[in-house]
Amino acid sequence: MEKSELRSEDIIKRRSIFYKAFSIYGEPAGFYDFGPIGLAIKRNIESAWRKVIPEHPGFIEIETTTLAPEPVFKASGHLSTFTDPIMVCGSCHAGNRTDKLLESFYSKKNDKAAITALRKMDLNGMETEIKKNKIKCEKCGVELTGKVEYFNLMFKTHAGQGTSEPMYLRPETAQGIFMDFKELYRLNSLKLPCGICQSGKAYRNEISPRQQLVRMREFTQMEAELFYDPNAEFSKTLLGEYAKSNHIFDTKILFAASGKEPDETTISELVKSKKVPNEYFAFMIYKDYEFMRSIGFEYKEYWFREIEKEELPHYSRCNLDVEVETSYGTIEITGIADRGTFDLQSHSKISGTDLSIMNAEEKVLPSVAELSIGLDRMLLAILDKKAVDDKERGWKWLKLEKAIAPYDYSIFPLQKDDKLTEMAMKINAHLRKKGLKCNYSDSASIGKRYAKSDEIGVANAITIDYQSLEDNTVTIRERDTAQQRRVKWEAIA
Numbered sequence: 001m002e003k004s005e006l007r008s009e010d011i012i013k014r015r016s017i018f019y020k021a022f023s024i025y026g027e028p029a030g031f032y033d034f035g036p037i038g039l040a041i042k043r044n045i046e047s048a049w050r051k052v053i054p055e056h057p058g059f060i061e062i063e064t065t066t067l068a069p070e071p072v073f074k075a076s077g078h079l080s081t082f083t084d085p086i087m088v089c090g091s092c093h094a095g096n097r098t099d100k101l102l103e104s105f106y107s108k109k110n111d112k113a114a115i116t117a118l119r120k121m122d123l124n125g126m127e128t129e130i131k132k133n134k135i136k137c138e139k140c141g142v143e144l145t146g147k148v149e150y151f152n153l154m155f156k157t158h159a160g161q162g163t164s165e166p167m168y169l170r171p172e173t174a175q176g177i178f179m180d181f182k183e184l185y186r187l188n189s190l191k192l193p194c195g196i197c198q199s200g201k202a203y204r205n206e207i208s209p210r211q212q213l214v215r216m217r218e219f220t221q222m223e224a225e226l227f228y229d230p231n232a233e234f235s236k237t238l239l240g241e242y243a244k245s246n247h248i249f250d251t252k253i254l255f256a257a258s259g260k261e262p263d264e265t266t267i268s269e270l271v272k273s274k275k276v277p278n279e280y281f282a283f284m285i286y287k288d289y290e291f292m293r294s295i296g297f298e299y300k301e302y303w304f305r306e307i308e309k310e311e312l313p314h315y316s317r318c319n320l321d322v323e324v325e326t327s328y329g330t331i332e333i334t335g336i337a338d339r340g341t342f343d344l345q346s347h348s349k350i351s352g353t354d355l356s357i358m359n360a361e362e363k364v365l366p367s368v369a370e371l372s373i374g375l376d377r378m379l380l381a382i383l384d385k386k387a388v389d390d391k392e393r394g395w396k397w398l399k400l401e402k403a404i405a406p407y408d409y410s411i412f413p414l415q416k417d418d419k420l421t422e423m424a425m426k427i428n429a430h431l432r433k434k435g436l437k438c439n440y441s442d443s444a445s446i447g448k449r450y451a452k453s454d455e456i457g458v459a460n461a462i463t464i465d466y467q468s469l470e471d472n473t474v475t476i477r478e479r480d481t482a483q484q485r486r487v488k489w490e491a492i493a
Contacts, residue, residue, distance in 0.1 A: 006212075006327045006380070008387035011396060011455050017041070017383065018213065030209030030217030032376075037456050040406035040437070042220070042379055045295055046199055048403050049222045049373065052291040058238060059195035059224070060188055064176025066201050070166045073154065075350035076175050076343065078168075081314040083150035085126055086207050089137035090146055097207040098126045098148050101135050107329065116259060120310040123148045138208060153204045169203035173223045174370065178343040181227065181366075182355050192359045192366060193228035193239050193280060199375070211328045213380040220375040224287070225339075226280055227366040229359055234279035243279070248286045254303035256323075262303035275306065277318050277338050284336050284371045288322060291373070296401030297324075301385060302333070315342040326384045333377045339368040386457070393451070399480065400457030407439040409492075410453035410461040416442055424464045427474070427489050434493065454479050462492070 012018065016035035020027040034042060054061040073079045085098045099118060106114040121129070127148040129135075136143050155169040170176070177196045184196060199222040209215050234240045243249055249268040256262040257275065267285050270276045276285065285304065292302060307319035315337070322334035344355045344365055356365040386399045402408075411428050413420035421442060428438050439458060441449050446463065453461045463475040474489045 006384045006387070007389070008383045008396070008398060011387065011398065012038075012383060015456055018379075030206050030215070032213060032216060037406045038379070041382075041400070041404055041457075042375060044404040044406070045375060045378060045382075046220075046222065048294045049199070049291055052294055053195070053222075053224050053287055053371070054197040056195065056287070057242075058190070058193065059197060060184065060190070061197045061199075062177065062180060062184065063200060064173070064180065064198060066170050066203070067157070067159070067167050068170055068175065069159075070168065071350050072175055072179065072347075073168055075346040076178075077314045077346070078154060078171055079152070082154060082171055083152050084207055085123055085148050086151040087127070087130060087144050087146050087148045089140060089142060089144060091142040092137060092140040094137060094139040095151065095207045096138055096144060098130055100208060100210075101138070101144075102126060102129055102133075105133060105135055119308060123150070151207055153206065155203050155205050171204050172202050172372070173198045173200050173221045174225060174343070174372070177223070177225050178347055178355075178368075179351075181225075181344065182353075182357055185227075185357050191238075192232065192357075192364065193226055193237055195224050195226045197222075197224040199223075211331075213376040214328060214331050216376060219377075222373040222375055224284070224371045226284055226369040226371075228280045228369070229364050230278075230367045234283075239283055240279065243283060243286075249279070249282060251286055251289055253285070253289055253299060256303050256305040258306045258308050262305075276320070280367075281318065281336065281338050281369045284369045285320065288334055288336060288371055288373075292322075294401070295378075295382065295404050296386065296399075297382075304336075313337065315339050324381045324385065326381055328384075331377060331381065333374055333381055335370075335372045337370040337372070339370050341365050341367055343368065393454070393482065395451045395455060397451075397454035397479070398457035400459075402459045405457045405459055406437070407456075407458045408436040408460075410439040410441065410449070410458045412440075412446060412449050412461060412463050413442050414446060414463055414465040419469055420464050420466070423468055427462065427464065427492075430489075431492065450477060450482075462489070464489075 006012065015037050017038035018032050018034045021031035021033045022028055053059060086095045087098045088095055102118055103115060130144050134143050154171050157167055158164045159167050177198055181196065201218060202221045203218050206215050206217050209217055251267050252264055253267060254262040255265045255270060267282050271279060271282050276282055302322055302324040304320045305323050307321060312319055317340050318338040320336045321332045323330050323332055348355045356363050387396060388399050389396050409431060411424055413424040428440050431438050439453065450461055459479050461477045463477065468474050472488055473486045475484050475486055477484045
């Protein structure tokens with residue numbers, strides 16, 4: 001059943017981790033700003049992604065424009081298929097996303113069978129269910145009686161004056177990668193299989209934005225496209241050698257087959273059982289597992305869900321969604337898709353440019369395995385899963401992985417004293433020169449400062465006291481255990 005508040009809601013509000021945008025103009029739905037703590041965590045998650053995926057041998061990262069002309073989205077299929085079902089209220093004229101209204105209705109009844117059936121339901125079926133169950137408009141509460149139709153989610157605009165060609169804000173970052181692929185392949189001396197990655201803004205004109213960062217109109221995606229020759233044997237490629245030497249396909253994951261609960265399996269078993277199309281797709285599963293582990297998720301905190309054929313995006317031959325249980329219910333944070341040759345073939349046809357390449361003296365139109373991660377949703381899931389309601393300490397705090405915490409250290413002079421402050425500032429400058437991020441504070445009691453440091457997830461707090469002036473030692477307090485130890489401050493790294 002859907003809940004209304006995250007486990008870390010009080011921390012999010014108190015520390016301005018994120019908040020509704022345009023507050024002085026009425027807070028239009030689906031837009032959020034990030035304060036310094038939230039931005040730091042987001043950037044650290046993105047940095048962790050780069051270390052695992054773009055920096056893998058044979059992978060490169062690019063940046064493409066967020067606006068693109070109409071033919072791009074004709075080729076990608078977004079003009080015709082990038083839609084959600086909508087029913088407009090006859091009273092207040094607000095748009096209601098009908099599948100989500102029904103999902104919420106069935107969740108409240110704990111009707112899992114109906115939720116599963118909803119994934120295959122057509123517009124007429126949704127309309128019948130809305131009217132039969134007398135479901136009301138989310139905005140005004142009047143019973144919905146209209147027609148269910150499809151609504152395109154792209155933002156449309158124009159570049160230049162007059163009757164210029166329509167342009168759209170991109171609904172995903174992937175299309176720029178596909179359009180640039182051939183030139184990138186040639187200029188960067190790439191060899192199949194190879195990966196091209198991008199992190200950046202995407203835009204979707206959501207009918208009913210909700211659940212804070214779960215469904216936004218402007219958000220950040222981190223996407224990686226693995227280009228490969230479908231006729232090349234995986235084991236004989238560099239990726240294949242890497243996979244074998246590191247035993248990556250022996251990795252245990254939770255997998256939810258169609259209509260079933262998550263169960264433990266290995267990536268190799270998914271390949272053998274044909275649940276995934278090939279080892280290239282399996283490699284992207286492992287990369288997602290590795291990334292999730294790097295930012296602090298235990299493998300039992302999420303699962304890979306098999307997407308049924310009726311749910312597949314227009315470009316996909318196989319999809320797995322990575323899902324996590326949160327205070328808002330189950331949310332999707334990652335998608336892994338077998339896009340085949342759909343995108344390169346479509347752009348070749350619409351643009352008139354052949355996007356096939358020469359690989360090992362053979363002309364190839366590569367297939368693509370995609371790993372797409374919603375950064376904002378990932379942040380929200382982390383904030384929810386890693387919130388610790390510590391009755392013993394008397395405050396709630398975030399048990400963040402060190403790699404994504406907003407600061408490496410908090411630095412506290414025991415009290416306001418010129419000598420303590422001078423030494424604390426010296427240590428602060430020393431650590432910053434080492435490239436470490438430090439949170440300096442000398443206000444409030446030391447106990448309250450520890451509490452504030454804990455709640456934003458800083459792993460260690462350094463306290464400078466009068467003994468520090470005598471022997472250059474400081475106290476380091478560990479967030480998770482609250483234990484303290486004394487060390488020479490020059491040895492801190």
